Amino acid sequence: MRHLPAWRDWRRWIPAECPGCGRRQPGQGLCAHCLGQLAWDRAVPYCPVCRHPLRAGGCPDCPPGGPAYDRVVAAFAYAGLGRDLLQAYKTRRCLALAPVLADHLAAAVRQAEALQPPPDWIVPVPARRQGVRARGFSPAAELARLLAARLGVVYALDRVHRRHDGARQAGLNRAQRLHAPQGVYACGPSAAPARGGGRAPGPWAGARVAVVDDVLTTGATLQAVARVLKAAGVAHVQGWVLARTVSGRFSDARAAAPPGPDGRALQ
Numbered sequence: 108m109r110h111l112p113a114w115r116d117w118r119r120w121i122p123a124e125c126p127g128c129g130r131r132q133p134g135q136g137l138c139a140h141c142l143g144q145l146a147w148d149r150a151v152p153y154c155p156v157c158r159h160p161l162r163a164g165g166c167p168d169c170p171p172g173g174p175a176y177d178r179v180v181a182a183f184a185y186a187g188l189g190r191d192l193l194q195a196y197k198t199r200r201c202l203a204l205a206p207v208l209a210d211h212l213a214a215a216v217r218q219a220e221a222l223q224p225p226p227d228w229i230v231p232v233p234a235r236r237q238g239v240r241a242r243g244f245s246p247a248a249e250l251a252r253l254l255a256a257r258l259g260v261v262y263a264l265d266r267v268h269r270r271h272d273g274a275r276q277a278g279l280n281r282a283q284r285l286h287a288p289q290g291v292y293a294c295g296p297s298a299a300p301a302r303g304g305g306r307a308p309g310p311w312a313g314a315r316v317a318v319v320d321d322v323l324t325t326g327a328t329l330q331a332v333a334r335v336l337k338a339a340g341v342a343h344v345q346g347w348v349l350a351r352t353v354s355g356r357f358s359d360a361r362a363a364a365p366p367g368p369d370g371r372a373l374q
């Protein structure tokens with residue numbers, strides 16, 4: 108594969124169908140129209156920590172005292188085209204979307220200056236075993252792997268694992284979702300806190316970690332993962348997600364993405 112870099116360069120000029128609307132265009136990613144659909148509304152004030160639109164009383168998702176994670180970078184809102192893309196990737200197993208979505212999230216991470224300083228590892232939220240069996244892949248892990256390669260950060264698949272599958276979040280109400288992930292996640296063996304109450308030894312102590320997931324809803328999963336990482340000595344935890352669920356006028360305004368020219372919105 109000596110000519111792979113040259114091929115990648117050429118590929119930018121080969122016409123292909125936009126995975127968002129089906130229009131043919133030079134290059135392999137989303138067209139300018141679809142990128143515009145995914146852009147965050149700059150007129151809306153967002154929570155600087157969890158990226159939810161702020162309300163008059165503050166952030167509806169951040170717990171009092173703030174969450175265990177330090178900030179969230181979300182590529183787009185879980186509405187309209189963003190929701191369609193995520194469902195095509197995750198539910199309809201459209202793996203060809205993975206590099207397109209990873210490119211988009213990598214751009215959002217750079218734009219948010221979330222690499223200054225860069226995290227020491229990128230960790231995917233561990234998938235439920237049943238989910239991996241049903242889909243054949245972990246959407247978060249695939250995204251994290253591609254993201255790590257694009258951003259030059261170490262991909263650490265097994266630093267966080269699941270103790271058990273826990274309750275499936277889809278179908279739970281908000282209160283149940285907030286409670287469900289508690290006790291589900293744990294760090295790897297080397298993350299055990301030092302005896303005598305000291306900080307964890309080795310690379311965990313003082314580390315900066317980016318936790319990758321496909322969608323952030325209440326933030327409860329990211330909160331649970333961040334808690335175990337911080338208990339292990341990690342100093343800074345970011346959540347890097349493709350989509351952030353939002354409510355209110357923002358999600359309503361974004362819900363009406365135009366269909367493709369042939370009526371086929373997504374492959």
Ligand SMILES: [Zn+2]
Binds near residue numbers: 129138142
């Ligand atoms: Zn498009």
Ligand SMILES: [Zn+2]
Binds near residue numbers: 154156157159
């Ligand atoms: Zn918040």
